Amino acid sequence: MRCNVCGSQSLAIIKSKGKNSKELLLECEECGNIFRETIDIGKPRDCRVVVSEFEKSHKSFIKLYPDEILKTGDVIEVDGREAEITSLENKKGGRVPKSPVEDINTIWASYLDTPARVGISVDYGGRILSEKVEVNRDFEFVIGDVIKMGNIIFSINSLKTMERKMRRGFARASVTKRVYGRPVDDKKFNHDLSSRVLR
Numbered sequence: 001m002r003c004n005v006c007g008s009q010s011l012a013i014i015k016s017k018g019k020n021s022k023e024l025l026l027e028c029e030e031c032g033n034i035f036r037e038t039i040d041i042g043k044p045r046d047c048r049v050v051v052s053e054f055e056k057s058h059k060s061f062i063k064l065y066p067d068e069i070l071k072t073g074d075v076i077e078v079d080g081r082e083a084e085i086t087s088l089e090n091k092k093g094g095r096v097p098k099s100p101v102e103d104i105n106t107i108w109a110s111y112l113d114t115p116a117r118v119g120i121s122v123d124y125g126g127r128i129l130s131e132k133v134e135v136n137r138d139f140e141f142v143i144g145d146v147i148k149m150g151n152i153i154f155s156i157n158s159l160k161t162m163e164r165k166m167r168r169g170f171a172r173a174s175v176t177k178r179v180y181g182r183p184v185d186d187k188k189f190n191h192d193l194s195s196r197v198l199r
């Protein structure tokens with residue numbers, strides 16, 4: 001947008017109204033000219049969401065503007081409940097952490113009012129012990145941390161999140177699908193998830 005008198009692009013918005021198109025009242029910061037301009041911001045469109053709740057998931061649609069930018073961690077409202085975006089699938093079929101709505105094929109989300117369920121696999125030299133734990137969505141699985149789970153003590157050696165496999169760093173429970181560990185003899189541990197194991 002430019003001032004229709006002096007052509008300057010430094011404009012201040014005095015007033016703005018409208019939904020699908022915005023009617024702006026602008027003041028030029030160069031010459032003081034005040035004028036109106038209408039900009040088209042597009043219609044909101046239906047965007048597909050797969051929202052998960054524990055092991056189940058269902059499809060839904062939410063209305064979003066095409067130029068809106070979404071990223072993982074953002075909170076959206078799905079069927080009247082708050083959900084956190086865990087992954088974005090673009091039209092090329094890739095998983096991306098951030099994207100404008102117009103390039104998104106599917107939004108993956110999970111409801112905020114339910115805890116996260118994460119799979120745990122502990123490798124006893126080829127024999128795998130698998131469990132599921134239910135933890136707060138904010139709980140962080142840190143590679144290298146030692147976890148107690150009943151009479152098992154293991155250290156986390158890798159993580160599988162919605163987007164990738166990780167061999168270092170940490171991930172929030174809300175985006176973690178599985179934690180891989182190896183038993184340790186250590187009796188000291190960082191977290192005791194014994195009461196969090198699902199039976």
Ligand SMILES: [Zn+2]
Nearest residue numbers: 003006028031
């Ligand atoms: Zn001007």
